[in-house]
Amino acid sequence: MAIVNLKGVTYKYPLTETPALSNINLKINEGEFVAVIGPNGAGKSTLCYTLAGFVPHFFKGDLQGSVEVAGVETKTSTLSDWVLNVGLAFQNPFNQISGAKYTVYEEIAFGLENLGIPRGEMKERVDQALTLTGIRDLADRSPYSLSGGQQQRVALTSILVMQPKVLVLDEPTSQMDPIGTREVFGVIRSLAERGMTVIMAEHKVEWVAQFADRVIALYEGKLMMDGRPGDVLTSERLVGKGYGISRYTSAAREASRRGLWPRNRELPVTLDEAVMGFGGFPLPRGEGQGVRGKGRK
Amino acid sequence: MKLVDSIKKDFNTVTWVLIPVAIAINVVMGEIVVLLKLPIYLDSIGTVLVAAVCGPWAGALTGALSNTIWGLLIDPNALPWWPVALFIGFVAGWCAKFGLFKNWWKVVITGFLVALTAAIASTPIAVYIYGGITASGSSFITAYLLQTGQGLIPAVFSTNFLVEPVDKISTSLLAFAIIQGLSTRFLARFPRPENVEIEQGATRNQLFYAIGIVVVLVLIAAFILTRILTQ
Amino acid sequence: MRERLSFYVKRESFLHNLNPLTKLVLALGLTLIGFLSPWYWTPLAIIFFIIAPLSFVGKVQRDFLNAAFRLILPATGFLFIMQALFQPVGKTELFSIWFLHVTRESLAYAFENATRIFAMVSSFTIFLLTTHPSELMSDLTHRGLPSQFAYVIISTIQIIPQMQAKAQTIIAAQRSRGLDTESSLFKRAGALVPLVSPLVFGSLVEVEERAIAIEARGFTSRHTKTSLREIPDSSFDKALRWILLLLVVAIIAVKIWLS
Numbered sequence: 001m002a003i004v005n006l007k008g009v010t011y012k013y014p015l016t017e018t019p020a021l022s023n024i025n026l027k028i029n030e031g032e033f034v035a036v037i038g039p040n041g042a043g044k045s046t047l048c049y050t051l052a053g054f055v056p057h058f059f060k061g062d063l064q065g066s067v068e069v070a071g072v073e074t075k076t077s078t079l080s081d082w083v084l085n086v087g088l089a090f091q092n093p094f095n096q097i098s099g100a101k102y103t104v105y106e107e108i109a110f111g112l113e114n115l116g117i118p119r120g121e122m123k124e125r126v127d128q129a130l131t132l133t134g135i136r137d138l139a140d141r142s143p144y145s146l147s148g149g150q151q152q153r154v155a156l157t158s159i160l161v162m163q164p165k166v167l168v169l170d171e172p173t174s175q176m177d178p179i180g181t182r183e184v185f186g187v188i189r190s191l192a193e194r195g196m197t198v199i200m201a202e203h204k205v206e207w208v209a210q211f212a213d214r215v216i217a218l219y220e221g222k223l224m225m226d227g228r229p230g231d232v233l234t235s236e237r238l239v240g241k242g243y244g245i246s247r248y249t250s251a252a253r254e255a256s257r258r259g260l261w262p263r264n265r266e267l268p269v270t271l272d273e274a275v276m277g278f279g280g281f282p283l284p285r286g287e288g289q290g291v292r293g294k295g296r297k
Numbered sequence: 298m299k300l301v302d303s304i305k306k307d308f309n310t311v312t313w314v315l316i317p318v319a320i321a322i323n324v325v326m327g328e329i330v331v332l333l334k335l336p337i338y339l340d341s342i343g344t345v346l347v348a349a350v351c352g353p354w355a356g357a358l359t360g361a362l363s364n365t366i367w368g369l370l371i372d373p374n375a376l377p378w379w380p381v382a383l384f385i386g387f388v389a390g391w392c393a394k395f396g397l398f399k400n401w402w403k404v405v406i407t408g409f410l411v412a413l414t415a416a417i418a419s420t421p422i423a424v425y426i427y428g429g430i431t432a433s434g435s436s437f438i439t440a441y442l443l444q445t446g447q448g449l450i451p452a453v454f455s456t457n458f459l460v461e462p463v464d465k466i467s468t469s470l471l472a473f474a475i476i477q478g479l480s481t482r483f484l485a486r487f488p489r490p491e492n493v494e495i496e497q498g499a500t501r502n503q504l505f506y507a508i509g510i511v512v513v514l515v516l517i518a519a520f521i522l523t524r525i526l527t528q
Numbered sequence: 529m530r531e532r533l534s535f536y537v538k539r540e541s542f543l544h545n546l547n548p549l550t551k552l553v554l555a556l557g558l559t560l561i562g563f564l565s566p567w568y569w570t571p572l573a574i575i576f577f578i579i580a581p582l583s584f585v586g587k588v589q590r591d592f593l594n595a596a597f598r599l600i601l602p603a604t605g606f607l608f609i610m611q612a613l614f615q616p617v618g619k620t621e622l623f624s625i626w627f628l629h630v631t632r633e634s635l636a637y638a639f640e641n642a643t644r645i646f647a648m649v650s651s652f653t654i655f656l657l658t659t660h661p662s663e664l665m666s667d668l669t670h671r672g673l674p675s676q677f678a679y680v681i682i683s684t685i686q687i688i689p690q691m692q693a694k695a696q697t698i699i700a701a702q703r704s705r706g707l708d709t710e711s712s713l714f715k716r717a718g719a720l721v722p723l724v725s726p727l728v729f730g731s732l733v734e735v736e737e738r739a740i741a742i743e744a745r746g747f748t749s750r751h752t753k754t755s756l757r758e759i760p761d762s763s764f765d766k767a768l769r770w771i772l773l774l775l776v777v778a779i780i781a782v783k784i785w786l787s
């Protein structure tokens with residue numbers, strides 16, 4: 001069943017002429033992990049804001065077509081109700097700290113206080129969420145005293161605790177060092193394994209290949225490709241347009257040009273695939289991708 | 298319920314997030330000015346900024362909170378003056394609403410009106426709480442005026458009126474410069490971006506207007522002062 | 529510039545356990561009584577017989593003394609000197625400097641004024657030393673203060689030290705590039721722009737994203753907000769608040785009656 005349904009979505013920010021999104025049609029099923037890739041300015045963030053209701057409610061502007069989540073349309077809803085449908089976390093972890101709280105525990109409870117959840121249930125949910133993302137040991141620290149990776153995990157937890165139906169992540173690791181990146185993707189991996197519906201804009205395609213069931217490529221506000229990660233991420237159509245392309249893909253493509261990689265073999269995205277490919281083994285694809293895909297038919 | 302609507306209009310989420318930043322700007326500006334030993338305060342830049350882009354009620358709240366928090370946590374002598382800061386934000390907000398924040402000579406007028414407000418609002422506080430002599434260097438002037446036989450209220454008001462315009466006009470101009478440095482895209486998030494839409498005009502003429510206005514203001518100020526002092 | 533912009537000292541004490549509103553009313557009540565009382569000795573009595581003992585009750589006597597000597601005394605001391613020198617009241621001249629005459633009356637006025645301010649600031653200091661800002665704001669929100677105010681206050685208290693730290697970094701960087709705080713007025717005024725613009729613009733651009741972040745967490749939700757913290761309000765608290773209110777009214781009555 002499609003939980004997210006975009007029909008003919010075209011959007012212009014206020015005072016602009018060129019649409020940031022044009023004619024996007026997109027259905028996402030419950031439990032799917034969809035990655036969104038695209039060069040700078042392609043409209044990834046705009047798509048995330050549209051799903052999360054900030055377009056049109058916060059940014060105003062001109063939104064054509066319809067955006068539905070769980071059968072409700074954004075235009076007819078309010079932003080404060082919409083946050084129960086779609087949770088949003090984005091790049092800068094520091095700016096996601098509310099500032100209204102002194103400890104991580106209180107910070108995570110902030111959203112539940114706003115929703116009017118009774119104290120007992122609130123504590124239960126905060127405890128659960130802390131365990132889920134593995135940051136229980138940070139509970140009494142000040143959010144401002146944390147590293148970027150820790151702050152981003154707090155931001156994710158603060159959204160997860162509100163139990164949205166769909167989680168939207170806009171380049172959650174783009175401002176992180178390698179350690180932070182690994183920490184944050186660790187949490188995202190566990191969400192993927194739990195079958196959460198996730199839509200994630202992300203440049204780091206090697207990570208994308210590990211989680212995503214499906215990849216969408218945006219270009220100048222248009223939906224250019226939509227398909228299996230292995231197909232989209234290695235497509236010739238991404239070359240030279242500013243997309244993030246895995247160095248393993250590029251290497252194999254070059255190798256194939258020099259006749260060192262069989263033309264009929266799929267191109268690798270991750271290190272593992274590259275090693276297998278160069279070793280002459282077929283790539284373990286076809287079963288569908290993603291951490292869940294491997295176990296699924 | 299026009300009043301309620303007018304108040305509500307000032308406050309969207311961006312306003313609530315901007316106010317703490319504006320107060321912090323007030324505090325840090327105040328401290329940097331002391332560090333640079335400049336003869337002005339500039340500690341209401343944030344307040345004027347909020348007033349211009351969010352409106353008079355948001356400006357008033359920012360001013361009042363700014364002084365209260367400053368007074369409670371940094372400098373106790375600032376505490377009794379919160380009504381002055383409140384009026385500064387309020388009047389700056391109304392000026393902006395009436396289009397006096399759209400080019401820089403109009404901003405000079407805003408600065409002057411804000412200064413006038415500050416001078417009026419601080420007079421009763423100085424008189425009733427401090428008997429006219431406050432913990433500020435400008436009380437030297439008040440003392441001198443009192444020695445020359447002035448009444449308490451005229452002496453305090455004249456002192457304020459001598460001190461405020463330079464500070465408040467500079468403050469308003471700096472706030473204007475900051476707003477000019479922000480993108481229209483960003484300003485559109487605030488409740489009243491139309492207040493700060495820049496008016497295009499010949500810059501050279503504007504310069505002459507501005508100089509003219511400053512001269513007129515100084516003349517008016519001098520006139521008022523002599524009237525007060527000769528009464 | 530201080531690292532942490534909050535006086536709160538975590539202790540287990542009777543005063544800490546009072547309801548935050550009671551302590552706020554106490555601070556406001558003492559301030560009003562100090563200002564309205566017709567007797568010049570009232571502020572001193574408040575300082576020595578109420579606030580000082582309270583600092584022991586709240587187990588914050590050291591922190592209170594520290595604040596009193598480092599913050600309140602310099603500020604009120606300066607006020608005292610200004611008033612003593614500049615107040616033109618009185619005829620019993622003690623001595624004079626230039627055109628300034630220090631009289632017995634101006635000294636008395638200065639003393640009364642400075643002790644009032646001292647009483648006001650120290651009652652608020654005791655309040656701040658024993659009340660966690662979050663507790664105060666939770667309690668006030670619970671009583672009907674719009675929750676946005678809680679957001680603004682707590683956020684401000686946390687942002688100011690961050691901005692101060694940033695300012696220090698920028699000042700240090702400018703110093704190494706030859707910023708001289710002893711140079712001419714013109715140069716110092718010119719130094720304002722490179723100091724201030726990164727600070728101001730840097731902090732303003734964060735505003736939009738933070739607004740999105742808190743909206744995403746239901747900041748504008750129309751539900752009645754709940755609170756993680758439970759703040760007790762005993763009948764003793766309520767009684768104390770009424771007593772303070774009555775005292776203020778009584779002082780006003782006395783003042784009117786005596787005048």
Ligand SMILES: Nc1ncnc2c1ncn2[C@@H]1O[C@H](COP(=O)(O)OP(=O)(O)OP(=O)(O)O)[C@@H](O)[C@H]1O
Pocket residue numbers: 013014016020038039040041042043044045046047059482
């Ligand atoms: N608030 C805004 N007002 C007007 N135009 C905007 C606004 N935000 C983004 N745009 C424009 O919309 C287009 C899409 O921007 P968007 O931020 O969605 O791209 P992106 O794919 O997220 O890029 P990046 O990789 O840089 O994050 C760009 O041309 C951008 O300039």
Ligand SMILES: [Mg+2]
Pocket residue numbers: 044045046170
């Ligand atoms: Mg983006």
